[in-house]
Amino acid sequence: MSSRDGFSWTEKDGLKAGVPCIGAIQPPSNLPEVAKDTVYDVVVVGAGYCGLTAARDAAVAGLKVLLLEGRDRIGGRSWSSNIRGYPFEMGGTWVFWGQSNVWREIKRYGMEDELEISYDFSRGVNRYHLVNEQGTQKFAHDEEDAMMESGLRKLVNVDGAYGKKIMPFPHTSKFTPEALALDKLSVADRLAQIKDSLTPNERLAVETFVLLCSGGTLETTSFFEMMHWWALSAYSYEGCIEYLVKYKFHGGQSSFAIRFFQEALATGNLSYAFNSPVAAVKNTPAGVHVTTREGKGYRAQRMVSAMPLNILNSIAFNPPLSVGKKSAADTGHVNQCVKVHAEVRDRDLRSYTGISYPHNGLFYALGDGETPSGNTHIVAFGGQHQHFEPDENIEKTKEALQGLVPMDIERIVFHNWSKDEFAKGAWFFSKPGLLSTHLGDMRARQGNIFFASSDWALGWRSFIDGAIEEGTRAGLAVRNDLAQARQTPLKPKLA
């Protein structure tokens, strides 16, 4: 199966839109041809991990569920294209057993032995290349670690305890005023505070790490959110590596997401329609009425909106989004990550990591795997900083790759998240001020709509883990809400 999403390039075929994907669902709908007057218990809009979890949990609990998705595939901002026996992760990739929601699911599906470590420093160049406009410096990976750790510890040490004092419970919904005050700062502001203590190389390492996390610019990256990532990652650079970039699925993310879908489907309670972007939602006390762009209408008692923050404004909600939600959606999140995979013939690059900054379109990369043909897989990242559209100029994309480290490219694979109408960006990252003012607004229910997204999870916000956290919350909330409503003697009828 293939998805319309994503691009691949080879010398022979040039740039092609659409790539193979085991998460593309066939048939794209299981609804009857002639629309029936069904009132679903819940309509879930969005089939990323959040929507999949909510739909699955509701279906397992016996609710009649309709899952609507604009794309032709599941997974939202996390999906893999398996090409010639090798998965290229187009979005969210890494997972860790310290992330409770995702690990619980991995355990539950018996997939705990299907993880592998992304990097492999056992052979090859085994070097960290630090490229700036002055040239290239090369370091051993333990020197890279020391530089990163030392730089990051300076960045986060706002309390003399590397964040442990100011943010002792990273999973709380109730941060102290001292912690929330960090949301007034951008990382650029924080870097200005410590500018005299960072060495030039530490500064390069720290800035690229931050941009790798946020996909924004230093000015648009909330320091609070950066501290939150640090706290979640066990307050250490080693933790950052383990939680953020170490373990991925041997078979790709879509091999995991498909389990949620299959489980939901097996209950017999799941109706679904892919290629069905939602245009409008009418939210009344009697239930919700969802209209697709094609003009098809669906009714349900409740709705789970599992769409990202950045696209909420593209849906016509009636009544409109609450003032707080609207304000958050108008602000949006800042992550315009450019993630590009290169399959290269240089076997020695398997143990490469490096940055190229601030001049290069892709500022961070690492050797992320070996394909069955023995090629090396390099994954490279850019973002709002020096932003470019990789599909618009493949030569520029290749230049940005070569600007990291010289490589002999056989294949390029990527998803342009910035031009993706169902995401309008990559994983959530907050600009200063958004979270301290609107996190509660984003999480709030409105009428019969439950808003769920990794974008406003409490714990691993922005991560697959946060998506499952939120899908779990929404699935349970809908179930409890319907159970309560159905005990009332007079059930409202849908108009």
Next chain:
Amino acid sequence: MSSRDGFSWTEKDGLKAGVPCIGAIQPPSNLPEVAKDTVYDVVVVGAGYCGLTAARDAAVAGLKVLLLEGRDRIGGRSWSSNIRGYPFEMGGTWVFWGQSNVWREIKRYGMEDELEISYDFSRGVNRYHLVNEQGTQKFAHDEEDAMMESGLRKLVNVDGAYGKKIMPFPHTSKFTPEALALDKLSVADRLAQIKDSLTPNERLAVETFVLLCSGGTLETTSFFEMMHWWALSAYSYEGCIEYLVKYKFHGGQSSFAIRFFQEALATGNLSYAFNSPVAAVKNTPAGVHVTTREGKGYRAQRMVSAMPLNILNSIAFNPPLSVGKKSAADTGHVNQCVKVHAEVRDRDLRSYTGISYPHNGLFYALGDGETPSGNTHIVAFGGQHQHFEPDENIEKTKEALQGLVPMDIERIVFHNWSKDEFAKGAWFFSKPGLLSTHLGDMRARQGNIFFASSDWALGWRSFIDGAIEEGTRAGLAVRNDLAQARQTPLKPKLA
């Protein structure tokens, strides 16, 4: 409500069996007085976290569930007695967000802000007391940490990487032969290997830490399992503190366990009977027939045995347990932890930690909280080493407490796990050889019985997390199994 379990002592009332417990269930059964000829989808035997999770998940998924429990309360080896507004944790206590299964549930029930830190080093004696037959030494807590870390790193450094090389995936079901070879050693064997490298104080600190983990003796404690705890705890002493003894529920464990029970009950699919110890189980291709000691019989298509390893031999299984399971049950686990709470008038002890070893009946203790009346709560641990029965001689119990640090005792609270017929010991801890030979046997299904217990979890075996892992596994397995069976055209009828 009160449970028959547990003991409390005060000067005024002396020793009394039975303590208050919000996990004691009233009414103790919701079954009809006159037994009906019901065939349940699944009977779950045991209402600890494992059984509660399996019963809840099955009930939520629409299965007709019967939950049988020998005690008058939920929680199994984890329960709290809330006395005068303060919870004393009689068994499993601490949880952490790095433990995926338990944290997922805490999040799901919105209890992430209900945790507090056990210790408080902000005021009082603020000292680690190291007592041995030569006398008492006192250390600052950072000296305690340094001693523990240095000693433990010597203990675990079998691979030059503090366990990271030999056990890189602590959650795997497939350990390497090198890792499994560690199961041939007891901790006593390992200590003999490193005897020249430990300082005398490091040795005392490490030995008491190991005994605190295992509740056995150094000779009966599997070094493999100790390494597994270390790997799970992020391969560091700091990790051990965070994962093992730092965060507990402000309202006590039973405030958490009750949520599982209430959710299951709210589905309308849960039948239950407490005070109903199971005596015999007939396991036929057509289903299971469970008989209680009272002689009541119940039928179900499937059974989840959520009983601990150490009591499997007290149930008459027909056909008998498989050879491997029987062998594991005959071996049993070694944890005979003696956990004793003292409410003391010494406010300064709030910041006390200490050991008294090898001569004392209780070898480890810490200031674990402050009661509403301003007293300090000390929790103390003993085990198979210098084992004693705290209910048989309260003077000896007091002496063992005073042998740790002088204290002015107002109240003592404990559960004697060794004399508990439904546990026959505390949390699972393996002797050498058991896990490398019988882990798969313990986990295996037998006919229509799914065996689930924290005792044979893959990840946080022995912990609440492992119990939920196993309950999740069993609940899902039963659901899948019944769904598959019911697609067959000829359903077997129960005899």
